[in-house]
Amino acid sequence: MKLLASGNEAVAFAARDCGVALGCGYPGTPSSEILDEFSKAGGCAEWAPNEKCALEVAIGAAYTGARALATMKHVGLNVAADPFFTIAYSGTPGGLVVISADDPGMASSQNEQDNRRYAVSAGVPMFEPSDSQECYDMLCAAFELSDKFRSPVLFRMTTRVCHSQCVIERRYADNPMAQKATCFTRDPKSNVMVPAFARLAHRRMRADLHKMAEINEQKQFVIEKNASTGLGIITSGISYQHVLDAVPEASVLKLGMTYPLPEKTIRDFAAKVKRCLIVEEGDPVLYEQIMAMGIAVENKLEEFRFGELNVGRIRKLVAGDDTPDAPGAPGKPPQLCIGCPHRKTFEVLRDLGCIVSGDIGCYTLGVMPPFCAIDSCVCMGASVTVGLGMRHTLPEAEARKVVSVIGDSTFLHTGINGIVEMVYNRPATGHVVIIVDNRITAMTGCQENPATGRKLDHTTPAYAVSLENIVKGIGVDNVDVIDTTVETEKFAEVLKKRLASNDCSVIIARRPCILAMAKMAKMGKN
Amino acid sequence: MDKVTNIVAAGLGGQGVLKVTDILADVLFRAGYDVKKSEVHGMSQRGGSVSSEVRFGTKVNSPMIPVGEGDILVVLDETQLDVARPVLKNDGIVITPADVPTDKLSSPKALNVMLLGALSAKLDFLGEELFLAALERAFPEKLHAANKEMFLLGRQC
Numbered sequence: 001m002k003l004l005a006s007g008n009e010a011v012a013f014a015a016r017d018c019g020v021a022l023g024c025g026y027p028g029t030p031s032s033e034i035l036d037e038f039s040k041a042g043g044c045a046e047w048a049p050n051e052k053c054a055l056e057v058a059i060g061a062a063y064t065g066a067r068a069l070a071t072m073k074h075v076g077l078n079v080a081a082d083p084f085f086t087i088a089y090s091g092t093p094g095g096l097v098v099i100s101a102d103d104p105g106m107a108s109s110q111n112e113q114d115n116r117r118y119a120v121s122a123g124v125p126m127f128e129p130s131d132s133q134e135c136y137d138m139l140c141a142a143f144e145l146s147d148k149f150r151s152p153v154l155f156r157m158t159t160r161v162c163h164s165q166c167v168i169e170r171r172y173a174d175n176p177m178a179q180k181a182t183c184f185t186r187d188p189k190s191n192v193m194v195p196a197f198a199r200l201a202h203r204r205m206r207a208d209l210h211k212m213a214e215i216n217e218q219k220q221f222v223i224e225k226n227a228s229t230g231l232g233i234i235t236s237g238i239s240y241q242h243v244l245d246a247v248p249e250a251s252v253l254k255l256g257m258t259y260p261l262p263e264k265t266i267r268d269f270a271a272k273v274k275r276c277l278i279v280e281e282g283d284p285v286l287y288e289q290i291m292a293m294g295i296a297v298e299n300k301l302e303e304f305r306f307g308e309l310n311v312g313r314i315r316k317l318v319a320g321d322d323t324p325d326a327p328g329a330p331g332k333p334p335q336l337c338i339g340c341p342h343r344k345t346f347e348v349l350r351d352l353g354c355i356v357s358g359d360i361g362c363y364t365l366g367v368m369p370p371f372c373a374i375d376s377c378v379c380m381g382a383s384v385t386v387g388l389g390m391r392h393t394l395p396e397a398e399a400r401k402v403v404s405v406i407g408d409s410t411f412l413h414t415g416i417n418g419i420v421e422m423v424y425n426r427p428a429t430g431h432v433v434i435i436v437d438n439r440i441t442a443m444t445g446c447q448e449n450p451a452t453g454r455k456l457d458h459t460t461p462a463y464a465v466s467l468e469n470i471v472k473g474i475g476v477d478n479v480d481v482i483d484t485t486v487e488t489e490k491f492a493e494v495l496k497k498r499l500a501s502n503d504c505s506v507i508i509a510r511r512p513c514i515l516a517m518a519k520m521a522k523m524g525k526n
Numbered sequence: 527m528d529k530v531t532n533i534v535a536a537g538l539g540g541q542g543v544l545k546v547t548d549i550l551a552d553v554l555f556r557a558g559y560d561v562k563k564s565e566v567h568g569m570s571q572r573g574g575s576v577s578s579e580v581r582f583g584t585k586v587n588s589p590m591i592p593v594g595e596g597d598i599l600v601v602l603d604e605t606q607l608d609v610a611r612p613v614l615k616n617d618g619i620v621i622t623p624a625d626v627p628t629d630k631l632s633s634p635k636a637l638n639v640m641l642l643g644a645l646s647a648k649l650d651f652l653g654e655e656l657f658l659a660a661l662e663r664a665f666p667e668k669l670h671a672a673n674k675e676m677f678l679l680g681r682q683c
Contacts, residue, residue: 004555004563107566131562131589164589165551165563244587311592325593329608331575332538338573365572 001170007161010132011099012037013170014139019177021066021094022046024054026413027444028073029108030162031101035071036447039457047447047456050380050413051076055083055098062092063191064182067143074102074115075379079414081118084152086193088122089201091150093187094180095143098124099155101162104281105308108443110360110379112307114282119154119259120289123205125212126154126259127221128237132166138256140172141221149208150190156258158281160238160308213260221256222265231318232273234266234286234297239279239309246314258286263293270295279317281309336365341511342436344484345405346371348492349434352499354403357387359415361407362443362513363436380410384418384433391427400499404433408467409441409449416470422504423475430477430502432495435467438513446516458523467508477503484509530583532591533645536610537602539573542638545664546600547578549642552660554582557652564589577610600645602637619648626680636676643680654681 005013011034015023023038023045025031039045048054051072058068072080077100084098100118103109119126127142129135135157142153189197216222223240232251235243240254253269255261270276270290276297278287287299303322304313316322336343346366349356350373358364358374359382367374376386387404394402406415415435422431441447448454453464468479478498484491491509498505533550537543544565551563565578579591596614600621601607607622614620626640639661646657661673 004551004561159566160564160589163565165561166586166589167555167560238589241588242590245592246588310590311588328612331609332573332605334539334572334574336572362572 001173002167003170004165005132005136005168006033006163006165007129007132007135007157008033008163009037010135010168011139011155011157012041012043013168013173014136015069016041016043017170017172017176018140018143019067019179020069020143021179021182022058022061023069023071024048024057025071025099026051026054026076027441027447028076028101029444030103030159031071031073031076031099031157032444032447033162034099035456038069045456047441047449049450051080052083055080055087058096058098059083059087059092062094062096064184065094065180066182067095067147067180068092069097069099071099072101073109074100074113075109075111076100077115077118078113079380084118084124085122086198087152088124089198089205090191090193091152091205093150093185094182095146096152097139097142097146097155098152099157101157101159102282103159105159107159110377112282114285115154116156116258116285117283119156120285123209124152124154124259125149125209125257126156127256128156128258129161129256130237130240130254131161132164133168134256135161136168136170138221145212145215149212151205151208151212154259156237158238209260212257213262216257216260216262217264219262219265222262223252223254223256224269225252225254226272227251229272230274232269232276233279233318234269234276234290235279236286237281239281239314242309242311242314243279246311247318250318255286261286261289261293266290267293267295270297277318279309279314333368334365335368336362336371337514339514341438341483341485341509341513342366343371344488345434345436345491345509346373348484348488348495349373349403349405352492352495353401354499355390355398355401357383357390357402357404359383359404359406359410360443361410361436362438363405363407366405374405381406381414381418383410384415385421387433388418388422388425388427388431391429391431396429399427399429402431403495403499404431406433406435407442408435408437408439408451409447411435411467412450412465416474419471419474419476419506426504428502430498430504432498433506435506435508437467437508437510438516439510440513440516442513442515446513446519458520471506476506478505479508480505481508481510483511485511528584530581530586532596533580533598533600534577534591534596534610534613535580535600535602536575536577536606537638538606539576541576541602542635543576543602544578546602546638546642546645547580549657549660549664550580550645552663553652553656554580556660557656560584560586562586562589575606575609577606579613598645598648600641602641621645621648626683630679632672632676636672639673640676640680643677644683645680646677647681647683
């Protein structure tokens with residue numbers, strides 16, 4: 001069966017066709033569509049409150065022998081890094097694949113970290129697909145490898161691979177693999193990572209990586225094009241597709257499984273060409289490993305470490321030309337929608353001269369004119385705690401202006417801990433946290449979250465977590481719920497009063513996202 | 527046909543830029559071409575500049591059109607012409623709302639379909655029927671008649 005599919009859709013189809021029993025994740029561009037598509041294709045999928053929860057739920061499922069998939073964007077793996085590093089030791093009886101969707105060039109992210117580093121750092125095998133067909137084929141291969149070695153596998157995608165549509169052959173659609181029968185087998189030596197068992201597990205994991213490198217030498221995941229003996233390019237991921245267009249005359253070694261690397265294959269290739277250049281987006285991850293093998297290869301110039309690569313940039317990279325590209329006419333930047341419930345909230349914050357510790361979501365656009373009302377943004381959940389740090393060290397008059405602004409989904413992701421910190425280590429001037437609650441995870445395309453009352457499929461009813469009950473239960477002094485669009489004056493008055501006090505206060509600015517309302521109306525909901 | 531043909535659609539979030547390239551890619555796929563389509567999601571959904579690229583031929587590698595190698599550029603909003611033009615080759619074709627009878631639009635939202643009609647005329651080897659069938663697959667039934675009319679108005683330009 002041939003069809004046009006994005007990389008994300010291809011992964012969803014592959015997960016369906018190779019018997020994945022459970023997909024867990026937290027939305028994040030460019031990964032968000034995977035679980036939606038998996039669910040639409042009949043797979044069992046859930047949005048967890050954050051990536052750590054998602055990976056841990058997937059681990060639990062894989063402990064029972066089921067195949068499980070965890071999906072997240074690159075920065076999400078930072079949140080899930082704790083279970084990731086230790087499950088690398090113990091592994092799971094069922095196949096476990098962790099998808100990291102990286103965002104070189106930061107189309108929709110706060111950094112462009114290269115998560116291939118995680119594979120090396122944690123000792124987890126990694127695949128890097130370069131198009132939708134490889135997404136499909138390699139996900140199936142990743143589960144086979146995971147099953148064989150009881151090791152988690154990191155499946156590293158990038159924005160262009162996730163979102164580009166290509167023609168794919170859904171090879172196993174007619175013959176999908178059945179889900180495995182599950183059972184619990186007591187095996188503490190493998191599954192309980194106390195030091196005595198973890199020491200053994202670490203040795204086993206390193207030994208398995210050597211075996212996997214041997215498998216990689218069989219070239220199942222290698223594409224080798226022997227052409228010029230002058231120039232050879234070693235590459236992976238989307239860069240491979242650009243290389244084919246940019247330097248058609250070059251010999252190319254394209255690696256699909258990029259950790260652990262096939263040393264002999266690389267050494268043989270490098271020996272055949274006069275100049276062996278590494279073309280990789282982001283960090284010099286391949287370069288450093290290949291140099292450490294004692295193989296003389298050439299790194300790209302520093303300029304090409306930044307942003308996405310493309311055909312034009314690779315032509316310059318090969319020519320050793322690191323002059324920056326001429327800037328084009330600036331496009332129109334994104335903005336808060338007309339009718340967005342966050343607009344009035346930011347107008348008031350701007351007019352009161354607040355120092356705003358911001359967070360990750362649509363509302364980060366409050367930094368743009370005409371609001372100019374966000375003063376910091378670090379990572380998911382940081383608004384609350386960064387604001388507290390400012391309160392602790394600023395002189396009183398300025399400390400009183402500090403407000404933390406966080407969205408509903410972000411609050412449930414990693415904001416709750418910040419509220420605990422707030423009531424435990426109270427700043428002398430207290431603090432004010434505004435939860436901008438638009439009843440959906442909007443920025444990433446309107447996904448459900450634990451407070452919306454609906455499961456991932458937008459249909460199945462779920463328990464709706466109450467934000468006000470959470471913060472009341474933690475012990476904040478005041479909780480107000482205000483629709484800032486219709487009660488703008490009241491919001492300004494309450495905010496002024498809370499800022500003047502030494503209380504620890506939460507204001508929930510509640511009004512549904514207009515995009516979500518339109519989407520739900522289209523789906524016949526509400 | 528070894529040459530890869532490169533088509534770009536550009537506009538603002540909410541105008542249906544991605545719908546244009548979705549339908550085009552569907553048509554090309556069913557006509558038997560290798561096709562790749564690329565764009566960036568996410569922040570671009572919030573009213574900002576959006577552009578989407580389709581490449582087709584017997585074999586397509588990179589999903590992104592190199593600067594200066596675009597064959598046809600369709601802009602849904604005139605302000606996006608300068609932003610998107612660098613991708614077009616020197617003698618590339620530009621299609622803008624000024625090229626179609628926008629006074630006959632059934633709704634401002636149908637501009638993308640009318641411009642798709644104008645684009646289809648430049649790709650006449652594909653045939654009208656393929657486009658009309660793809661349009662029907664892409665929209666709910668209540669829009670089929672109006673879409674067909676808008677598409678054909680654009681195609682006659």
